[in-house]
Amino acid sequence: MKKDNIKLIGLIGLIGLIGLIKSVSAQIAPEFIISWKALNYTPADYQGKSFPIQSTPVEASFDLLINNKIVDLSKSKIWWELNGTNIKSGIGEKTAYFISNGNDQMIRISIEYNGSTLYETFTVTSAKPQVVIDTRNQTKNLSLGKYSFTALPYFFNVLNSNELSFSWMNNGQKITGQADSPEQLDLSFESEGTPKKTDLNLSVSAINLYNQLE
Numbered sequence: 001m002k003k004d005n006i007k008l009i010g011l012i013g014l015i016g017l018i019g020l021i022k023s024v025s026a027q028i029a030p031e032f033i034i035s036w037k038a039l040n041y042t043p044a045d046y047q048g049k050s051f052p053i054q055s056t057p058v059e060a061s062f063d064l065l066i067n068n069k070i071v072d073l074s075k076s077k078i079w080w081e082l083n084g085t086n087i088k089s090g091i092g093e094k095t096a097y098f099i100s101n102g103n104d105q106m107i108r109i110s111i112e113y114n115g116s117t118l119y120e121t122f123t124v125t126s127a128k129p130q131v132v133i134d135t136r137n138q139t140k141n142l143s144l145g146k147y148s149f150t151a152l153p154y155f156f157n158v159l160n161s162n163e164l165s166f167s168w169m170n171n172g173q174k175i176t177g178q179a180d181s182p183e184q185l186d187l188s189f190e191s192e193g194t195p196k197k198t199d200l201n202l203s204v205s206a207i208n209l210y211n212q213l214e
Contacts, residue, residue, distance in 0.1 A: 032120035036060040051127035054102035061095040062187045130154045131206040151183040169203045201204040
């Protein structure tokens with residue numbers, strides 16, 4: 001065989017090897033699609049993430065993506081670990097529940113798939129219960145007139161705001177909200193003489209009626 005033919009065969013073999021390497025590298029690594037949510041209270045129009053506080057139930061789930069396709073894991077063994085402790089395992093168990101301890105918690109998911117073990121870890125971030133005063137005013141400088149303020153609670157372990165007790169303070173003096181909606185406060189600013197600037201120090205607190213520590 002001529003040397004030219006040997007070179008040609010060698011070149012074809014090299015091209016074939018490069019094609020094989022490209023084909024193998026084109027395989028996309030498995031990707032976990034993780035989701036979790038805290039089962040506590042946020043205002044209805046809140047579009048952000050609900051974070052767990054102490055004793056909040058948390059639901060976590062996932063899907064496995066391989067080559068941009070969701071994989072059927074109904075026959076795969078799955079393990080869930082919370083801070084290194086097994087909390088759930090079984091065939092096709094893609095969802096797990098746990099109770100938050102009030103701190104950031106580490107979750108590890110392990111899967112037996114096609115003879116290999118795949119795993120992923122993620123952190124569930126915790127928070128503290130909060131309450132915000134919504135004035136619905138674009139400025140802090142208020143003119144004379146009537147104004148409505150709303151206390152918006154976040155992350156409390158309640159089903160609705162009726163399970164919370166609200167306390168309002170105006171310049172250090174306790175005041176009450178609306179009788180049927182204590183999270184609502186109406187104030188009227190009037191002046192008998194020439195209006196002058198006055199500081200308004202308005203605050204509100206919210207307490208879980210079934211858990212005074214919140």
